[in-house]
Amino acid sequence: MAILVWTGIAWFSAAHAQTYSSEEIIISGIGFSRFTVQLEPDAAFAAHPEASRWLRIFDRNLCWSGVFRIQDSRYNACKAQGRTPDMKLLAQLVKTTGGSLVRLAVAGNDGSVLLSQDMKLQNGEFEETGVMGLVNRVAGELTGVPASLGSTVAFSLRQPGRRKIIARINTHGRRLSGVSRNPFISLFPRWSPDGKSLIYTTVSRQGTAIMLDRLKGQPMQVLLSRKGQFGITSGGTWFDDNERIILTLSRNGNADLYEFNLRTRAEPKRLTKHRRIDTSPHLAPDNQRIVFVSDRAGREQLFYQELDTGIAFQLTFDGSSNSNPVWSPDGTLIAYSKMIGGRQQIFIMDPFTEESRRLTRGNYNCEQPTWSPDGRLLTFSANPTGTYKLYVIFMDGSGMRRLTRIPREFEETGPNWSPRNF
Known part of the structure; x- marks a missing residue:
């Protein structure tokens, strides 16, 4: 039995998927596949008085992981009716000398167990965060990339009549918490790769500034502000060393990208030199390339630049406005917003073949995408109800759902996803 592993696009070559047989499966192009599974409780699990609720929790997390389609799922985007299962997921209740635990075992359709992960029960119960970790680990063993359940999204939150602040929330719309602690409008949060710091842009009567928040109650720091030699500032994107960023700075009225x-705190190093506006940089995972937005072609288009050569290449050429580019975690895809029929929509593209796919199609704006740490999902801001809210979709455009449970009148924009769980 061959088991397909989720994959994106291989750089200039095909990707070899992991299998549990001698058969080799080659996947290339913009692709997204999920395991079709049958979730089966064993006798002890099924006899537990909370079995029905537990199975609903497992169903939700298996679905939201972006790794599985489940037969008889409650979620339309994850139902696997009419599909032959690739495998079984066995939910087992096991008693040990150290107490009871829940085991999630991956088995072939003949019942032979391939791997398993355990979760301890506390007083005969478990928290959903435990199931998140369990599913993350099983996904990691199957594909080599753990799922991102329980990770954190930072975003700008505006309560009616008040300024925008930076807030954070997890993948299940829980653990909402304010982050920014200043009297200014706060925008564009960007997590450091280690999830320990956050930069964001503030707007006040004095102009714009870039703030650094090390979290854990440490004082915030002003990195750059309009009071200095630069004008408009906004940022940015991090290098893997957690010490350097690329951001947009304006000097003499011209916006360019700087390191x-x-x-x-040395003098910023200029990366682009053009008389038109360059903004919205995003650094590739290899830290060697950036994608950014520029109006060099007349309208906002996406450009690609190798940092060592400084030569920029245009990626999009149509007459629409293209903005908000972000590299996928494996560096093979770029998600971005594109103006279609007067509405912003989310697209993904292979920057090397120029193959693209439209993910959203609503009669409303969908913009500012950000990838999940495992590259299987995207979060973005959209206004189907008139007010911008955060939504999540699978990378094939299916399974769109609200991320937050915040009241309708609150506006949510500018999401940025971190692998860290708070």
């Missing part, structure tokens, strides 16, 4: 060292 800035947070530790040394």
Whole structure:
């Protein structure tokens, strides 16, 4: 039996998927596949008085992981009716000398167990965060990339009549918490790769500034502001060393991209030199390339640049406005917003073949995408109800759902996803 592993696009070559047989499966192009599974409780699990509720929790997390389609799922985007299962997922209640635990075992359709992960029960119960971790680990063993359940999204939140603040929430719309602690409008949060710091842009009567928040109650720091030699500032994107960022700075009225060292605070290094506006940079995972937005072609289009050569190449050429580009975690895809029929919609593209796919099709704006840490989902801001809210979709455009449970009149924009769980 061959088991397909989720994959994106291989750089200039095909991707070899992991299998549990001698058969080799080659996947290339913009692709997204999920395991079709049958979730089966064993006798002890099924006899537990909370079995029905527990199975609903498992169903939700298996679905929201972006890794599985489940037969008889309650979620339309994850139903696997009419599909032959690739495998079984066995939910088992096991008693040990150290207490009871729930085991999630991956088995072939003949019942032979391939792998399993355990979760301890506390007083005969478990928290849903435990199921998130369980599913994350099973996904990691099957595909080599753990799922992102329970990870954190930072975003701008505006209560009616008040300024925008930076807030954070997890993948299940829980653990909502304010982050920014200042009297200014706060926008564009960007997590450091280690999830320990956050930069964001503030707007006040004095102009714009870039703030650094190390979290854990540490004082916030002003990195760059309009009071200095630069005009409009906004940022940014992080290098893997958690010490350098790329951001947009305006000098003499011209916006370009600069590299800035947070530790040394040395003079920012200019990366683009053009008379038109360059903004919205996003650094590829290899830290060698950036994608950004520029109006060099007349309208906002996406451009690609190798940092060592400084030569920029245009990626999009149509007459529509293209913005908000972000690299996928494996560096093979770019998600972005594109103006279609007067509405912003989410697209993904392979920057090397120029193959693209439209993910959203609503009669409303969908913009500012951000990838989940495992690259299987995207979060973005959309206004189907008139007010911008955060939504999540699978990378094939299916399974769109509200991320938050915040009241309708609150506006949610500018999401950025971190692998860290708070």
